[in-house]
Amino acid sequence: MEWSNYTLFFFSSSxxxxxxxxxxxxxxxxxLNATHLFSVLGISILITxxxxxxxxxxxxxxxxxxxxxxxxxxFLSVIGYITYLKWHYRWFLxxxxxxxxxxxLLNYLKPxxxxxxxMPALQSIWFVPHVIVYIIAYAFLAGAAIVAIKxxxxxxxxxxxxxxxxxxxxxxxxxxAFITMGLIFGALWAKEAWGNYWTWDPKETWAFVTWLGYLVxxxxxxxxxxxxxxxxxxxAFSFIILLICWFGINYLPSAQNSVHVYSGQ
Amino acid sequence: MIQSPKNRLxxxxxxYFHSFMIAFGVIVLGLILQFIFGSINISFVRFPANxxxxxxxxxxxxxxxxxxxxxxxxxxxxxxKAAIASIVGFSVVSLLMGFISQGETTNxxxxxxxxxxxxFSWAYVFSLLLLVLxxxxxxxxxIYPFRKQNFWYILNHLGLWITLxxxxxGSVDQxxxxxxxxxxxxxxxxxxxxxxxxFMPFSVKQTDFKLVNYNPRLTIMDSKTSTxxxxxxxxxxxxxxxxxxxxxxxxxxxxxxxxxARSVAGIIQPFDSLGAAPAALVVTENIxxxxxxxxxxxxGDNLMPELSVMLDNQHPLVMIPPTEKEMNLSVSVRSGKKxxxxxxxxxxxQSFGGWxxxxxxxxxxxxxxxxxxxVELVKDSWQPFVYVGLGMMIIGSFFVxxxxxx
Numbered sequence: 029m030e031w032s033n034y035t036l037f038f039f040s041s042s043x044x045x046x047x048x049x050x051x052x053x054x055x056x057x058x059x060l061n062a063t064h065l066f067s068v069l070g071i072s073i074l075i076t077x078x079x080x081x082x083x084x085x086x087x088x089x090x091x092x093x094x095x096x097x098x099x100x101x102x103f104l105s106v107i108g109y110i111t112y113l114k115w116h117y118r119w120f121l122x123x124x125x126x127x128x129x130x131x132x133l134l135n136y137l138k139p140x141x142x143x144x145x146x147m148p149a150l151q152s153i154w155f156v157p158h159v160i161v162y163i164i165a166y167a168f169l170a171g172a173a174i175v176a177i178k179x180x181x182x183x184x185x186x187x188x189x190x191x192x193x194x195x196x197x198x199x200x201x202x203x204x205a206f207i208t209m210g211l212i213f214g215a216l217w218a219k220e221a222w223g224n225y226w227t228w229d230p231k232e233t234w235a236f237v238t239w240l241g242y243l244v245x246x247x248x249x250x251x252x253x254x255x256x257x258x259x260x261x262x263x264a265f266s267f268i269i270l271l272i273c274w275f276g277i278n279y280l281p282s283a284q285n286s287v288h289v290y291s292g293q
Numbered sequence: 294m295i296q297s298p299k300n301r302l303x304x305x306x307x308x309y310f311h312s313f314m315i316a317f318g319v320i321v322l323g324l325i326l327q328f329i330f331g332s333i334n335i336s337f338v339r340f341p342a343n344x345x346x347x348x349x350x351x352x353x354x355x356x357x358x359x360x361x362x363x364x365x366x367x368x369x370x371x372x373x374k375a376a377i378a379s380i381v382g383f384s385v386v387s388l389l390m391g392f393i394s395q396g397e398t399t400n401x402x403x404x405x406x407x408x409x410x411x412x413f414s415w416a417y418v419f420s421l422l423l424l425v426l427x428x429x430x431x432x433x434x435x436i437y438p439f440r441k442q443n444f445w446y447i448l449n450h451l452g453l454w455i456t457l458x459x460x461x462x463g464s465v466d467q468x469x470x471x472x473x474x475x476x477x478x479x480x481x482x483x484x485x486x487x488x489x490x491x492f493m494p495f496s497v498k499q500t501d502f503k504l505v506n507y508n509p510r511l512t513i514m515d516s517k518t519s520t521x522x523x524x525x526x527x528x529x530x531x532x533x534x535x536x537x538x539x540x541x542x543x544x545x546x547x548x549x550x551x552x553x554a555r556s557v558a559g560i561i562q563p564f565d566s567l568g569a570a571p572a573a574l575v576v577t578e579n580i581x582x583x584x585x586x587x588x589x590x591x592x593g594d595n596l597m598p599e600l601s602v603m604l605d606n607q608h609p610l611v612m613i614p615p616t617e618k619e620m621n622l623s624v625s626v627r628s629g630k631k632x633x634x635x636x637x638x639x640x641x642x643q644s645f646g647g648w649x650x651x652x653x654x655x656x657x658x659x660x661x662x663x664x665x666x667x668v669e670l671v672k673d674s675w676q677p678f679v680y681v682g683l684g685m686m687i688i689g690s691f692f693v694x695x696x697x698x699x
Contacts, residue, residue, distance in 0.1 A: 147616065147617065148617055148618065148619055148620060148638075148639040148640070149639055149640065151618075151619065151639070151640060152640040153640075197697070198697055201693055201694070201697040202694060202697070204690075204693060205690040205691070205693040205694035206690075206694070208686060208687075208689075208690040208693070209687060209690050212683050212686060212687055212690075215683065216683065217640075219676075220640050220641070220642065221639065221640050221651075222651065223469065223642070223649060223651050223669055223671035223673075224464075224467075225460055225679060226460060226464075228390050228395060228411075228412050230390075230391055233387055233388075233390045233391040234391050236387055237384050237387045237388055237391060240380050240381075240383065240384040240387070241384070243380055244377055244380050244381060244384075247373055247376055247377050247380070248373075248377055250373065251373035251374075251377075272391075277391075280391075280392070281394060
């Protein structure tokens with residue numbers, strides 16, 4: 029039904045994203061410029077699919093893991109492209125598109141795409157902003173994590189690269205702004221829905237610890253601007269916490285009754 | 294993120310080692326006190342005690358900053374090392390909450406150290422206090438003397454400080470009561486979580502209840518395993534007139550759909566009252582054998598049997614009970630001679646004289662004909678301050694987004 033067109037969109041979008049990645053390898057300037065065309069086409073197809081899905085479902089597609097994966101794929105590609113436009117890091121665009129393809133492929137191979145309806149508690153004006161800012165934040169911070177891993181690799185096996193930590197800073201600040209808003213929107217929503225801002229629900233707890241992790245990074249970077257290794261490790265570690273928060277808690281015994289545990293059914 | 298001379302941040306003699314020793318030390322101290330004295334008696338910090346604590350906090354931060362700037366304690370509390378150590382300390386306490394199930398437990402070790410109720414433990418309070426102190430000293434340093442470029446720093450830090458204070462003190466002062474209301478008369482008593490009765494300054498009566506369900510979905514069951522043979526969304530069909538779908542080898546078409554119906558002597562007719570259930574008339578065809586079947590499918594209730602269409606010996610087509618889409622509760626509230634009507638929905642509570650009213654549950658047996666509802670009444674005097682703090686942080690995060698690391 030609603031997802032039945034996915035195959036068509038999946039293959040056409042993937043094709044353009046792969047072409048964009050291939051053209052990144054080129055030394056020829058004209059071929060390199062084609063990256064822009066392919067990127068815009070690939071992303072536009074994704075946006076079209078999400079829009080059609082939203083309209084046909086009659087609700088924002090944020091509930092199932094498959095749907096959040098779709099958004100993650102979309103925002104990773106958009107953020108990768110915006111970052112590329114601004115800083116021209118080819119490897120970062122390639123990484124973002126690679127991750128986009130992975131998430132699209134997961135949705136294609138394992139369609140947990142039930143047209144699940146939204147329970148009343150999720151029907152709130154906070155729902156869309158809360159989830160969207162979180163997904164944007166996760167995409168920025170995933171970018172920061174890959175920058176951290178690359179940076180650590182350079183430091184331990186090659187020469188240090190000063191630009192790396194600058195890019196990490198840029199991504200963390202962007203991601204941090206969004207993660208802060210996501211956390212606050214969630215609290216305001218909970219107050220409207222249940223009368224409490226914060227109940228230390230496991231997802232809330234892990235989201236809060238994730239937020240604190242990036243807070244440590246920002247403060248450490250500020251007070252020790254010349255230290256690079258420490259902050260990169262903090263980034264890598266914070267992303268592990270983020271991953272636990274995102275889907276790791278589905279497997280934690282402490283989180284069995286969380287309202288945030290995604291339904292894969 | 295942080296402006297101005299860097300040496301001001303790190304002019305403490307304490308090292309990271311010292312800072313972390315202090316941050317973890319207060320947690321260990323908290324655990325020891327917990328073991329000896331048990332959980333903190335929260336009623337001890339209720340209003341006005343929390344206001345006194347707040348005044349003492351503000352005073353000690355101000356006096357520390359203005360009168361004892363050179364004191365090693367103040368220098369440490371204002372340093373970024375103390376900030377980082379206190380954030381990590383509070384993260385550790387939060388992580389304990391993330392790993393250990395909160396609530397009743399039979400494990401005496403966890404219970405003795407209060408690890409199943411960390412938000413009310415000494416370790417939580419101590420590490421929160423340390424965080425509030427370091428955050429407070431860092432903030433006051435930017436407020437006096439004030440400089441324009443520190444404006445957004447102050448928004449973020451003071452916003453968080455106000456939020457932490459107001460949310461934590463607020464959670465102590467908050468009152469949550471449950472009230473049963475119904476259509477027969479006005480009720481004015483409510484029950485606390487501990488089961489204590491209290492009389493409210495107003496009485497409430499249910500005047501109307503509207504429950505809207507999503508259309509139910511039909512799916513194929515495997516009668517041998519008693520499970521839905523096909524779980525994914527592609528394999529359920531929405532009960533809606535003229536809807537058409539092919540599931541595995543069967544094409545299914547919905548001819549008629551009644552959102553509420555009853556069965557009278559085997560005849561299905563629309564009937565909108567208690568005991569009715571949704572029903573769909575379907576025609577199915579096996580694509581391979583071309584065998585056609587027609588019949589009613591319903592999830593059933595008192596006036597309607599559960600109905601299915603057997604597609605073959607093993608696979609009945611069944612209806613999954615509908616899920617709730619929205620509910621609206623209309624109430625009449627009497628206070629003295631005043632009487633007002635309000636409508637409450639999920640995500641849309643209503644206020645009466647300082648109390649907010651939320652829907653908790655309704656009579657599921659009666660479904661959309663429910664004539665009684667449980668509502669939650671919440672009083673939270675600190676709420677405006679939490680909103681101020683969160684508002685400052687939202688504006689602050691726009692600055693973080695816009696300016697990045699400048």
